[in-house]
Amino acid sequence: VKIDEILKTKLTETILFLAQKGWSPGTGGNFSVVSNQSPLELFMSPSSIDKTQINQSQIITVDSDGKVIKGHGKSSAETAIHLVLCKKYGAKSVLHTHSIWNTSLSRKIKPFESITLSGYEMLKALGESTHDTVVEIPVFPNTQDIDFFAQMLDDEYEKYKSMKAFLMAGHGLYCWGDSIESAKRHTEAVEFLLECYGVENFIIKNF
Amino acid sequence: VKIDEILKTKLTETILFLAQKGWSPGTGGNFSVVSNQSPLELFMSPSSIDKTQINQSQIITVDSDGKVIKGHGKSSAETAIHLVLCKKYGAKSVLHTHSIWNTSLSRKIKPFESITLSGYEMLKALGESTHDTVVEIPVFPNTQDIDFFAQMLDDEYEKYKSMKAFLMAGHGLYCWGDSIESAKRHTEAVEFLLECYGVENFIIKNF
Amino acid sequence: VKIDEILKTKLTETILFLAQKGWSPGTGGNFSVVSNQSPLELFMSPSSIDKTQINQSQIITVDSDGKVIKGHGKSSAETAIHLVLCKKYGAKSVLHTHSIWNTSLSRKIKPFESITLSGYEMLKALGESTHDTVVEIPVFPNTQDIDFFAQMLDDEYEKYKSMKAFLMAGHGLYCWGDSIESAKRHTEAVEFLLECYGVENFIIKNF
Amino acid sequence: VKIDEILKTKLTETILFLAQKGWSPGTGGNFSVVSNQSPLELFMSPSSIDKTQINQSQIITVDSDGKVIKGHGKSSAETAIHLVLCKKYGAKSVLHTHSIWNTSLSRKIKPFESITLSGYEMLKALGESTHDTVVEIPVFPNTQDIDFFAQMLDDEYEKYKSMKAFLMAGHGLYCWGDSIESAKRHTEAVEFLLECYGVENFIIKNF
Numbered sequence: 001v002k003i004d005e006i007l008k009t010k011l012t013e014t015i016l017f018l019a020q021k022g023w024s025p026g027t028g029g030n031f032s033v034v035s036n037q038s039p040l041e042l043f044m045s046p047s048s049i050d051k052t053q054i055n056q057s058q059i060i061t062v063d064s065d066g067k068v069i070k071g072h073g074k075s076s077a078e079t080a081i082h083l084v085l086c087k088k089y090g091a092k093s094v095l096h097t098h099s100i101w102n103t104s105l106s107r108k109i110k111p112f113e114s115i116t117l118s119g120y121e122m123l124k125a126l127g128e129s130t131h132d133t134v135v136e137i138p139v140f141p142n143t144q145d146i147d148f149f150a151q152m153l154d155d156e157y158e159k160y161k162s163m164k165a166f167l168m169a170g171h172g173l174y175c176w177g178d179s180i181e182s183a184k185r186h187t188e189a190v191e192f193l194l195e196c197y198g199v200e201n202f203i204i205k206n207f
Numbered sequence: 208v209k210i211d212e213i214l215k216t217k218l219t220e221t222i223l224f225l226a227q228k229g230w231s232p233g234t235g236g237n238f239s240v241v242s243n244q245s246p247l248e249l250f251m252s253p254s255s256i257d258k259t260q261i262n263q264s265q266i267i268t269v270d271s272d273g274k275v276i277k278g279h280g281k282s283s284a285e286t287a288i289h290l291v292l293c294k295k296y297g298a299k300s301v302l303h304t305h306s307i308w309n310t311s312l313s314r315k316i317k318p319f320e321s322i323t324l325s326g327y328e329m330l331k332a333l334g335e336s337t338h339d340t341v342v343e344i345p346v347f348p349n350t351q352d353i354d355f356f357a358q359m360l361d362d363e364y365e366k367y368k369s370m371k372a373f374l375m376a377g378h379g380l381y382c383w384g385d386s387i388e389s390a391k392r393h394t395e396a397v398e399f400l401l402e403c404y405g406v407e408n409f410i411i412k413n414f
Numbered sequence: 415v416k417i418d419e420i421l422k423t424k425l426t427e428t429i430l431f432l433a434q435k436g437w438s439p440g441t442g443g444n445f446s447v448v449s450n451q452s453p454l455e456l457f458m459s460p461s462s463i464d465k466t467q468i469n470q471s472q473i474i475t476v477d478s479d480g481k482v483i484k485g486h487g488k489s490s491a492e493t494a495i496h497l498v499l500c501k502k503y504g505a506k507s508v509l510h511t512h513s514i515w516n517t518s519l520s521r522k523i524k525p526f527e528s529i530t531l532s533g534y535e536m537l538k539a540l541g542e543s544t545h546d547t548v549v550e551i552p553v554f555p556n557t558q559d560i561d562f563f564a565q566m567l568d569d570e571y572e573k574y575k576s577m578k579a580f581l582m583a584g585h586g587l588y589c590w591g592d593s594i595e596s597a598k599r600h601t602e603a604v605e606f607l608l609e610c611y612g613v614e615n616f617i618i619k620n621f
Numbered sequence: 622v623k624i625d626e627i628l629k630t631k632l633t634e635t636i637l638f639l640a641q642k643g644w645s646p647g648t649g650g651n652f653s654v655v656s657n658q659s660p661l662e663l664f665m666s667p668s669s670i671d672k673t674q675i676n677q678s679q680i681i682t683v684d685s686d687g688k689v690i691k692g693h694g695k696s697s698a699e700t701a702i703h704l705v706l707c708k709k710y711g712a713k714s715v716l717h718t719h720s721i722w723n724t725s726l727s728r729k730i731k732p733f734e735s736i737t738l739s740g741y742e743m744l745k746a747l748g749e750s751t752h753d754t755v756v757e758i759p760v761f762p763n764t765q766d767i768d769f770f771a772q773m774l775d776d777e778y779e780k781y782k783s784m785k786a787f788l789m790a791g792h793g794l795y796c797w798g799d800s801i802e803s804a805k806r807h808t809e810a811v812e813f814l815l816e817c818y819g820v821e822n823f824i825i826k827n828f
Contacts, residue, residue: 200728442742514816518825616824
């Protein structure tokens with residue numbers, strides 16, 4: 001129980017941090033951490049609440065079907081995405097943000113193409129051992145049929161298993177990790193890299 | 208009375224949040240919530256105060272003619288806009304912000320034309336059920352004759368009844384909702400969408 | 415004495431607010447309020463301190479020659495500018511900020527030309543009665559001979575008496591008012607307007 | 622011992638300040654202050670921790686070979702850079718930040734060329750006596766062989782001894798000073814100047 005409380009505190013503090021950055025406006029975004037591995041259960045932010053004001057008592061628990069089994073509040077429509085990332089992609093924590101740059105860039109990429117990040121020291125925050133590498137962030141088309149989308153992530157695991165994060169076009173960014181700390185590190189790193197990508201390609205262009 | 212205090216606290220916290228974002232500089236902006244439906248009365252920020260330092264005791268009460276009936280301080284010149292939104296457009300709370308992007312974009316649109324927002328997940332924060340929709344944000348010319356402008360909103364209700372928010376050119380954004388929470392959600396969502404619109408159309412342009 | 419303490423508190427809080435905005439980086443900027451009219455004395459931030467950490471006990475008092483008559487610390491090299499604004503231009507408080515946009519724009523304007531601001535509601539925060547007006551922000555060349563510059567402001571009073579604020583090229587912005595509150599309002603308004611000016615002219619350009 | 626605690630407090634507060642600015646995302650960045658001159662010892666942020674949440678008890682002590690001699694945690698891979706700056710370039714404190722503008726600009730400059738900063742009042746925060754001067758910020762290629770890079774800085778001291786700061790391409794900024802306070806002032810000044818440089822050259826361009 002005490003470990004659960006620590007986990008909820010960490011999740012709440014992480015949500016407040018990301019919301020304070022402006023990456024969760026208009027009650028957008030959803031955030032989870034695995035609270036039990038078998039059967040799979042997640043602590044998760046409920047839908048439609050102001051993430052800049054979340055407190056620990058609002059965290060809900062969802063089961064492996066996305067049903068709320070503890071706490072008050074609705075689970076997010078996007079719970080199925082969190083679940084497939086935990087079941088299939090090894091995630092212990094999933095963070096979904098809406099930032100100006102992740103949203104704007106995602107609308108300019110053709111569906112199923114990706115943003116190529118290369119040569120950045122910050123790639124090491126994603127687990128790479130050197131800046132001299134290439135990381136692709138796929139951009140999937142947005143949909144209101146989240147179950148369909150989650151099923152696609154499940155079906156196409158072999159194709160996408162090495163991805164570090166993905167964008168949904170006009171929607172936002174999903175990052176994850178093997179702990180809240182690493183999911184947060186990945187989120188900060190990808191948001192940073194996407195903004196650099198935007199500044200370099202669309203503001204600086206050719207020196 | 209207790210409900211009134213809770214409402215004033217919420218209004219004050221919302222104003223501080225928006226001011227902290229930099230959306231209410233130079234004592235700009237004004238903010239209200241319906242405190243009584245019949246006769247119509249609003250709790251409202253007084254004119255000419257620093258919104259980053261507002262406290263609850265500064266909230267004034269105005270009646271349906273815009274007269275201050277409780278509290279110290281002048282009502283804003285723009286109270287008539289708040290009142291017509293509450294009387295005719297179903298608003299229970301009205302938030303008026305000045306941001307860099309809402310001001311700059313509003314000056315580049317022809318009067319009475321609109322900014323078209325489409326394909327964003329964040330449109331769901333405005334009450335849409337899907338991203339695959341179109342929301343128009345009308346841009347009205349600015350005026351110092353606020354009574355005239357408020358009368359126009361009254362007269363043209365049939366034309367504008369479905370709008371979610373509007374801009375006044377070179378002036379700022381009006382958002383509203385059926386509660387402070389929803390008005391805040393709409394404000395955050397529209398500010399986010401306008402900034403995305405600016406970044407996509409004027410920084411990224413063609414990928 | 416009590417009024418003096420209130421004034422020092424207000425000055426300190428205003429400096430912290432502006433520094434928090436990022437408008438006083440690298441110990442830059444200086445800030446004053448008239449503490450005595452005759453003989454003229456100013457409360458002022460000392461030179462070379464970190465403005466994000468200033469506390470009230472660090473505020474110095476300077477006389478009408480710029481000599482420190484109370485408190486520890488050196489007076490800023492730019493004290494003479496504060497003094498001429500108080501002696502000749504009716505200032506009771508002078509705030510000097512360094513922001514990205516005020517610095518960058520000031521380097522692109524020809525010396526002694528100005529930035530023309532027109533059509534903004536925010537011009538009312540500078541004391542204008544309507545948005546439908548024109549405010550010119552002159553840009554003076556930078557110099558290390560501050561006495562020379564202050565003398566110029568003194569000599570050319572008839573030419574510049576209606577200015578609301580000015581820029582020094584590659585250096586920063588001076589705003590003032592008849593109280594700390596109005597000087598702060600002017601600073602926030604001009605910083606906002608300069609950023610809008612930049613976004614409209616150099617990012618949005620033609621719609 | 623008491624002086625050590627004060628130094629650790631100052632270092633911790635400086636790290637929190639820089640992290641709060643967003644200049645140390647994804648656990649990036651590393652920060653040190655000389656705690657003993659002979660033999661040389663540094664207080665330093667450990668590797669791989671979230672800099673927005675660092676507390677004083679996490680500060681480690683490293684010796685002149687980069688070995689951790691006090692505290693828990695790993696020393697940063699880049700400790701060798703801190704050490705050569707302290708041994709050869711007179712640094713008493715070294716601050717290494719990752720910002721959008723320092724990273725993006727550094728990728729657009731040819732290796733071993735530099736960014737030329739001239740005409741800014743803010744150059745005085747770097748120890749210059751006038752704005753009418755030229756400061757070059759060299760851009761070195763990034764490498765994972767930090768010992769090699771540190772040795773280059775050692776070998777090429779005569780060539781680089783007057784530099785105030787340097788960039789590593791796609792990696793970040795190194796600033797230093799003869800105290801934590803001056804290293805912080807230099808960091809704030811260079812970050813400010815690089816952002817002005819970006820805005821002037823790639824957003825404003827020709828007026």
